[in-house]
Amino acid sequence: xxxxxxxxxxxxxxxxxxxxxxxxxxxxxxxxxxxxxxxxxxxxxxxxxxxxxxxxxxxxxxxxxxxxxxxxxxxxxxxxxxxxxxxxxxxxxxxxxxxxxxxxxxxxxxxxxxxxxxxxxxxxxxxxxxxxxxxxxxxxxxxxxxxxxxxxxxxxxxxxxxxxxxxxxxxxxxxxxxxxxxxxxxxxxxxxxxxxxxxxx
Numbered sequence: 001x002x003x004x005x006x007x008x009x010x011x012x013x014x015x016x017x018x019x020x021x022x023x024x025x026x027x028x029x030x031x032x033x034x035x036x037x038x039x040x041x042x043x044x045x046x047x048x049x050x051x052x053x054x055x056x057x058x059x060x061x062x063x064x065x066x067x068x069x070x071x072x073x074x075x076x077x078x079x080x081x082x083x084x085x086x087x088x089x090x091x092x093x094x095x096x097x098x099x100x101x102x103x104x105x106x107x108x109x110x111x112x113x114x115x116x117x118x119x120x121x122x123x124x125x126x127x128x129x130x131x132x133x134x135x136x137x138x139x140x141x142x143x144x145x146x147x148x149x150x151x152x153x154x155x156x157x158x159x160x161x162x163x164x165x166x167x168x169x170x171x172x173x174x175x176x177x178x179x180x181x182x183x184x185x186x187x188x189x190x191x192x193x194x195x196x197x198x199x200x201x
Contacts, residue, residue: 002031002032002033002034004033004096004101004105005028005031005032005033005034005035005094005096006025006028006029008028008094008096008100009021009024009025009028009094010025012100013068013129014066014068014129014130014131014132015063015068015132016062016132016133017135019049019051019055019059020059020062020063022049022050022051023045023049023051023056023059023060023063024063024068024069024094025049026040026045026048026049027039027040027045027060027069027092027094028094031092031094032077033109033112034096034109034112034113034118034121035093035094035095035096036072036075036093036094036118037072037075037076037077037080037091037093038069038091038092038093038094039080039088039089039090039091039092040089041089042054042056042057042060042089045060060090060092064092066129066130066133067095067127067129067130068094068095068129069092069093069094069095070092070093070095071090071091071092071093072091072092072093075116075117075118076091077091095126095129096126097123097126097127097128097129098121098122098123098125098126098127099123099128101121106121109121
């Protein structure tokens with residue numbers, strides 16, 4: 001696992017929603033430093049992302065259609081090749097754009113890729129990705145739910161101070177802090193306290 005692909009998946013990938021992000025992170029965390037050789041069976045991927053296996057597969061295909069993932073056909077890892085053919089999961093390349101890395105980072109990555117016989121990453125083979133799709137607006141947004149009415153607070157649950165919970169802290173300023181507590185009682189309070197506790201005096 002390399003940190004850079006994980007950071008990209010968490011903070012920069014143009015995913016559709018939190019569910020896609022969880023699946024992408026769970027996938028890339030098992031991949032190479034350059035986003036290649038990311039593979040997990042859908043049941044394992046689903047368990048890591050806390051989704052259904054069918055959802056994991058459908059979301060991977062959706063990210064594939066938007067260019068975030070690409071099915072990898074070359075430079076497969078030895079671990080993947082050691083899996084029986086009938087049990088091999090899809091092996092994905094996470095398409096982190098070349099422009100996302102700094103010049104120094106990209107140079108280091110391409111040196112490592114050259115040592116593995118992989119072509120250098122460029123804007124041609126790792127192009128920029130389109131922005132995330134706009135979130136769909138709920139059909140009932142702004143519509144008052146039927147059968148719901150505002151009710152008075154249950155007795156005993158509202159604040160004893162009612163609407164006076166806020167105190168003025170200056171012109172145009174309100175604070176929810178409680179009023180200051182005296183660090184020492186005044187002489188008047190002390191006499192009253194003594195009379196209350198010792199009525200015979």
